[in-house]
Amino acid sequence: EAGVAQSPRYKIIEKRQSVAFWCNPISGHATLYWYQQILGQGPKLLIQFQNNGVVDDSQLPKDRFSAERLKGVDSTLKIQPAKLEDSAVYLCASSLDRSSGNTIYFGEGSWLTVV
Amino acid sequence: AQSVTQLDSQVPVFEEAPVELRCNYSSSVSVYLFWYVQYPNQGLQLLLKYLSGSTLVESINGFEAEFNKSQTSFHLRKPSVHISDTAEYFCAVIVTGGFKTIFGAGTRLFVKA
Numbered sequence: 001e002a003g004v005a006q007s008p009r010y011k012i013i014e015k016r017q018s019v020a021f022w023c024n025p026i027s028g029h030a031t032l033y034w035y036q037q038i039l040g041q042g043p044k045l046l047i048q049f050q051n052n053g054v055v056d057d058s059q060l061p062k063d064r065f066s067a068e069r070l071k072g073v074d075s076t077l078k079i080q081p082a083k084l085e086d087s088a089v090y091l092c093a094s095s096l097d098r099s100s101g102n103t104i105y106f107g108e109g110s111w112l113t114v115v
Numbered sequence: 116a117q118s119v120t121q122l123d124s125q126v127p128v129f130e131e132a133p134v135e136l137r138c139n140y141s142s143s144v145s146v147y148l149f150w151y152v153q154y155p156n157q158g159l160q161l162l163l164k165y166l167s168g169s170t171l172v173e174s175i176n177g178f179e180a181e182f183n184k185s186q187t188s189f190h191l192r193k194p195s196v197h198i199s200d201t202a203e204y205f206c207a208v209i210v211t212g213g214f215k216t217i218f219g220a221g222t223r224l225f226v227k228a
Contacts, residue, residue: 004158040124042205042218043159056215091158100209101147101166104216106158 002026004107006092012113018080021110025073025094031055033104034067034077035091043091049075050098082114117142119208119219127225130198136191136222138180138206148189149207149216150180159205165189176200201226 005024013019025032030051035043046065047057052072060067064083069075079086089109095102122137140146150162163174170182180191189206206219 040220042119042121042207042220044218045215048214093159098214100211100213100216101164103161103164104151104159106151106160108156108158 004092004094004105006090006107006110008110009108010111010113012115013082015084015114016081018078019082019112020079021077021090021092021112023075023077023092023107025075025092026105028096029094029105030072030097031095031102032069032075033091033093033095034075035093035106037089037091037109039088046077046090048098055098079112082112084114087112087114117146117208117210117217119206119217121206121219121222123222124220125223125225127227128196129227131195133194134192134196134200134224136204136206136224138189138191138219140187140189140206140208142187142208142210145211146208147211148180148182149209150174150178150189150191151205151207151218153203153205153221155202162191162204196224196226198226198228200224 032049034046037043046060047067048055049069067077091109093104093106118141120139149164151159152162153159165182173179203221209216
C-alpha cells in the first residue's frame with residue numbers, strides 16, 4: 001500500500017515569505033496529523049484532523065500557520081509570514097481513526113529552512 | 116498532562132553488543148506506549164507498542180520493550196545490535212482513550228563496526 005506522501009521535500013525561503021506543504025495520507029485513513037520537528041527534539045503536534053474537521057490545533061501558531069483538509073483526504077499546511085524559528089521538518093502523518101492504540105504512519109517530511 | 120523523557124540523547128555502541136534505550140513517562144492515568152524508529156532520510160515508523168496484556172512486547176527485528184508501571188518506564192532493548200540498527204528512536208505515550216500522542220526528544224543510536 002502507498003505510504004503518506006509529502007511535498008516538497010526541501011524548501012529554503014527568506015523570513016517573512018510564505019510557504020505551503022502538501023500531504024496525501026494513506027487511503028482510507030480518517031485521521032491526519034501535522035507535526036513540527038525541530039532539530040534535536042521530538043515531533044510536536046501542530047494540528048490533527050478527523051476527516052475534514054479539526055480535532056486539536058492547540059499548538060498551532062494561528063497568527064502565521066494555517067492548515068486545511070477540505071475533502072477529508074489531502075491536506076495543506078501554510079506558513080505566512082515565516083520566521084527564522086520556523087526552520088524545522090514538517091511531518092505529515094495519518095492513522096485509521098482517532099483510537100489511541102492505532103499506529104501513526106508518517107511521511108518522509110518536508111524540510112524547511114528560513115534564512 | 117502526560118510527558119515523555121528519553122534519558123540519553125545519543126548512544127554509541129559496538130556491533131553485536133547489547134543496548135538499552137531508556138524511556139520514562141509521566142501520567143496520572145493509564146497509557147499506551149510506543150517506540151518509533153527513524154532511519155536516515157526516512158520517516159518515522161512504528162517499531163513496537165504496548166496496549167495491554169503481556170508487559171513485554173517484541174518487534175520483528177529483535178528489539179523488545181517492557182512496560183513497568185511502578186517505575187513508569189518503557190525501556191527498549193536489543194541483545195545484539197547490527198550496523199543497520201543505526202537510527203533515531205522515539206518513545207511516545209498516549210492516554211488510554213485519548214487522542215494526542217506525545218513524543219520524547221529521541222535517542223540517536225549509533226552502531227560502530
